[in-house]
Amino acid sequence: MxxxxxxxxxxxxxxxxxxxxxxxxxxxxxxxxxxxxxxxxxxxxxxxxxxxxxxxxxxxxxxxxxxxxxxxxxxxxxxxxxxxxxxxxxxxxxxxxxxxxxxxxxxxxxxxxxxTTAPARPVPFRFAAFGDMGVNAAAAAHVALMNKQQPDLAFVVGDLCYADSSGGTGAGGPQTQDFATWDRWLRQIEPSARTTPWMTTVGNHEMEAGNGELGYDGYLDRFRLPGNGVQGAPVTYSFTWSNVGFVALDGNDASSEIDRNNGYLGAAQDRWLDRRLRELRADPDVDFLVVGFHNCVYCTNLVHGSDGGIRARWEPIFDRHGVDLVVNGHNHCYERSHPMRAGAPVVEAGRGAVVDSRRGTTYLTAGGAGQAVYPTGGLPLSYVTDEDGLRIPEATTYASVVENTHSLAFLDVTPRSAGRPATMRLTALATDGTRIDRVTLRRG
The missing domain is CATH 2.60.40.380 (Purple acid phosphatase-like, N-terminal)
Structure with missing residues (x-):
């Protein structure tokens, strides 16, 4: 385009x-x-x-x-x-x-x-990461879990309320749309979001038919974002909290699977991403780089699998700048990869592992925040949707932990200090608070 x-x-x-x-x-x-x-x-x-x-x-x-x-x-x-x-x-x-x-x-x-505003200097903090919420009992329970865990912020990677159930395809016309769902969702999250900033970005369900050329007008009516991202893409942005640089991308621009908005930014998002990650990595106060967007780079779940368009465009940029963690949703499950570099796992990182994130990027699918769970992951073979929209079978050697359940991820970050590296401990909790995964990323 x-x-x-x-x-x-x-x-x-x-x-x-x-x-x-x-x-x-x-x-x-x-x-x-x-x-x-x-x-x-x-x-x-x-x-x-x-x-x-x-x-x-x-x-x-x-x-x-x-x-x-x-x-x-x-x-x-x-x-x-x-x-x-x-x-x-x-x-x-x-x-x-x-x-x-x-x-x-x-x-x-x-x-x-x-x-509470972000601190002037690095301090320990906690953030939540998830996507694919909707308005339902599991989502409401996760808002309560948020309040119990008390993160300093939430990083929410799209498919927020499902006011347009067509998922960016436009199939079904107005019958698939109920824009009052936005109000129900905002009331549902208010017990957390009125004191804890929810930093959101778009998924395929935010591409709402009739809501502007890109479908994002309804989302932008309800959220005022930082506004420092790609020109022409207000759904993209970045910010720093303590020792973590966060970057929010529009995965719809790069997706091969659901291509409604594919390529609308040309190469502008790629150039901005490359420049912003370079700037953040040069900041002496920033230890970790965390990138969030909706579509999965690596996921075994057979409903959506992995997105080859995003892999081709962004994985080399993540590798170049040593991104520590990529957070995705889209598949309604929990899944964590081994640290990856150049398309292959570089070290095994099972439950409880402590890994040097300088060696590779961990890809997290945290799409279990409320919508119906997809119980079709963790098999030896899945697929990646290539740039022509074809589903290409591939081995799932990248996968470390797969849980087909509702869950949220919480990350406890500790800045580096004299003689000690910075750490980011990821803990995934099921709806009832049961721990389903833990891994620690270490840098420095």
């Missing part, structure tokens, strides 16, 4: 339908969720929804109950729903600081919450 199409879409993908509130509503704010800005130490966006337009939406922020700072609010509608989404971006914050906030509008009940 030509670069000219990318230029044509650059504005259309991000232009919101601005909503001028004509009156007051007694409905309280709901679906409150947080997103870091490009500088996670100093910027936070607070977002929420109301069932209709409201008068004088406002956010106040401060370090104590006195609050003291009023933040401008942008409000937008979205296709085929009367819900209005509100976003307030708070800038000039202090690193490593806990803030209170209060959301109000005229005639409506207020909502309050807290958040």
């Amino acid at each position: 030509s670069t000219s199409r990318r230029g044509l879409l650059a504005g259309a993908a991000v232009t919101p339908l601005l909503w001028t509130p004509p009156g007051a509503s007694a409905a309280p704010p709901r679906g409150v969720h947080l997103v870091y800005g490009a500088d996670a130490r100093r910027t936070m966006t607070i977002s929420w929804a109301t069932p209709g337009s409201v008068a004088r939406p406002e956010v106040e922020v401060g370090r104590d109950r006195g609050l003291g700072m009023s933040v401008p609010v942008r409000s937008t509608g979205s296709r085929r729903t009367g819900t209005v989404y509100h976003h307030a971006t708070v800038r000039g914050l202090e690193p490593g600081t806990r803030y209170r906030y209060r959301i109000t509008h005229r005639g409506g009940a207020l909502r309050t919450g807290t958040f």
Whole structure:
């Protein structure tokens, strides 16, 4: 697909339908969720929804109950729903600081919450990683598990709510769409997302038919992302938290399996990825590089298998810069690879292993966050979808741990210190909190 199409879409993908509130509503704010800005130490966006337009939406922020700072609010509608989404971006914050906030509008009940900015210097922290959630009992249980584990942030790799069940194919038309599902999902995650930033990106189910040329308009109506990624692709971004550089990609641009948006950025995403990883690796405070996107680079599950288009474009870049961990979803299961380099495992890393992540990249499929589990993984033979869309059989020697179950991954990161390497311990927990996997990545 030509670069000219990318230029044509650059504005259309991000232009919101601005909503001028004509009156007051007694409905309280709901679906409150947080997103870091490009500088996670100093910027936070607070977002929420109301069932209709409201008068004088406002956010106040401060370090104590006195609050003291009023933040401008942008409000937008979205296709085929009367819900209005509100976003307030708070800038000039202090690193490593806990803030209170209060959301109000005229005639409506207020909502309050807290958040903490990223630290100025590397400190130990925890983040969650997962995708493929939906609105269901397992997903709700995972929100409770999040609150119990108390991560500092969540890295969510697409297929968030399934408002368009066609999965980017457009098959079935409007009958496959229920955009009110977004509101149900935002209310479901609010117990976690109102205090813990959820850093999300798109999966194939965010390619919603009728929601803009790329299908992302509905997602972008509801999330205000850091905005420092590929030009023309606001769903891409990066940020640093403590000693970890996070990079969020649009896997739909590179996918061979579901090719609706394949190639819409030309080579721009690849060039940006290469440059951003080089910059992060040169940062003396960054130990680990974590990249997230939806489609699987390595997965044995027979429903979607592995995506050869992404392998061909991005695996050499991951190898070049020594990416430590790649987080994917798409297949509804848990799966972890051995450390990989140049398409082959370089060392065995079973449960409980401690591995030097400088030797190879670990690929994690964490797609068990709520949707129906795919019980078809872990076999000696699976397939990769090549760049022509053909399913090519391949041996699954890359796979270390395969669990066909609902689960979330939690990663405990410790910066390097005198005489001790930096570590990132991955623990996968089933819905009831049972541990199904553990591995420690070490660098330095």
